[in-house]
Amino acid sequence: MLPTVAIFLVTYLGVALGHIPGLQLDRTGIALLGAIAMIVAGAVSFPEAVGHVDLPTLILLYALMVISAQLRLGGFYTFTAFRISHLLVRPRFFLFVSMATSALLSAVLANDIVCLAFTPVLILSLNASRLNPLPYLIGLAVSSNIGSTATIIGNPQNMLIGQVGRLDFGQFIGWCGPPTLVALAGSYLLLCGLFRKEFGRRETAPDPMPILQALPRFDRWQSVKGLVGVGLMLGLFFTPIPRELSAIAVAGVLLCSRRLKSREILQLVDWHLITLFCALFVIIGSIEAAGAPSLVLTTLKRVGIDLHDPTTLSGVSVVLSNLVSNVPAVMLLLGSLD
Known part of the structure; x- marks a missing residue:
């Protein structure tokens, strides 16, 4: 020993x-x-x-990485972040929406990908509006981590716990969803209190053109395809079909593309993890x-x-x-x- x-x-x-x-x-x-x-x-x-x-845990993790890569290559994450940037005219409300959005996406997709995709858009938008990026970036980091705890697939450790413990997907949300909402609300209020001087109302939104030019191209078809896959996968998670089987089947369908090369998708798989x-x-x-x-x-x-x-x-x-x-x-x- x-x-x-x-x-x-x-x-x-x-x-x-x-x-x-x-x-x-x-x-x-x-x-x-x-x-x-x-x-x-x-x-x-x-x-x-x-x-x-x-192996089931690894298959689930791998499949979710493939599905997340589909949305990332389709420009869904950055497009979503850009769409909410017009709310910068109301900074406090923008913080709320950005935190809620990142938390929701992190609950069903990889939270690290959400942070990687949202951060450049936030920085570009905030710099254009001459706002201090600190409270918003902290909000992104906090909300993505909090949101990922709400479901079994929100982060790698949850996947591991859910798979090893054979936990029910719906029951897990029932257990972890309420404290997640409380923590998210608490973190939002705390940031509002700590940075209350930063939330003065702005009269104009940032010019969208420089931001759009700096972002990956948004592919509506690939994004819709990925979102349909996510919806199908989540629906299957509420059935007796093993989660890893449901996820890898959806990932396999998404790999069958005439536009996106499988190599491009697989390059985004976190092989280190x-x-x-x-x-x-x-x-x-x-x-x-x-x-x-x-x-x-x-x-x-x-x-x-x-x-x-x-x-x-x-x-x-x-x-x-x-x-x-x-x-x-x-x-x-x-x-x-x-």
């Missing part, structure tokens, strides 16, 4: 630091090295390593097989820390997520509580 635990601790320390001094390794590279070390050290065999990878998932599955599976999580849980319980208590689990997850980031933290906790 000792080599396995040592590899695990070194890997998670590297993930927490985000890099290894002297090497050009990020969190994904560190996790991949950890998985390789587990195999080389004999902590897990190749067949066992493959068995530790949760998929690699991170695979590596962490191997690492957590190896440490579970060694019996370390149960030993840690028993020890923690003796000192009064019970991870099966919701309050304690919430606190630990907050700390871990900030130390090693969300996905590694969730994988570790799921492995410990399984």
Whole structure:
């Protein structure tokens, strides 16, 4: 068990630091090295390593990336952000609409893509209106993260929790939707209070032409095609059909295009994130097989820390997520509580 635990601790320390001094390794590279070390050290065999990878979760994640790429290449995200920019004549209302829009899109699509697509449009529009971009960019970051927590497919860690826990899509929204709305409203009011001096009414909206010229071309057909795919996928999520099967089927249909090359779509798939998932599955599976999580849980319980208590689990997850980031933290906790 000792080599396995040592590899695990070194890997998670590297993930927490985000890099290894002297090497050009990020969190994904560190996790991949950890998985390789587990195999080389004999902590897990190749067949066992493959068995530790949760394929349904990876398929769901991959399919959602393909669907999101369809909308991104169609210019849907940037077009949506541009359409709400005319509300800059009422800055406080613009903040509300932009936060609500990013939260809604992040709930059904990848929140990182929403941020990447919205940010340039916001900056161009805000600069043209001579508004301080800070409250609006903070609002975008906060709302996209909050909105992504409302559904199982809003972010990678939710997908992992939903797939491993076999959680019902509709019930998950019922559980997480209300607190998401409360958090979103609270963050909006907090930003309005903190930046109240920034929300003076403007009489003119920014000139749209320079903004339009700087944005990717909007393709109505590709965007509608992507939105229909999203709607179909969400509808299938409320049926007994496995989520990963529904999502990958929709992704496969979207790949059948006469205009968009499949290479262009697949280039937008976050292969680093998929690699991170695979590596962490191997690492957590190896440490579970060694019996370390149960030993840690028993020890923690003796000192009064019970991870099966919701309050304690919430606190630990907050700390871990900030130390090693969300996905590694969730994988570790799921492995410990399984």
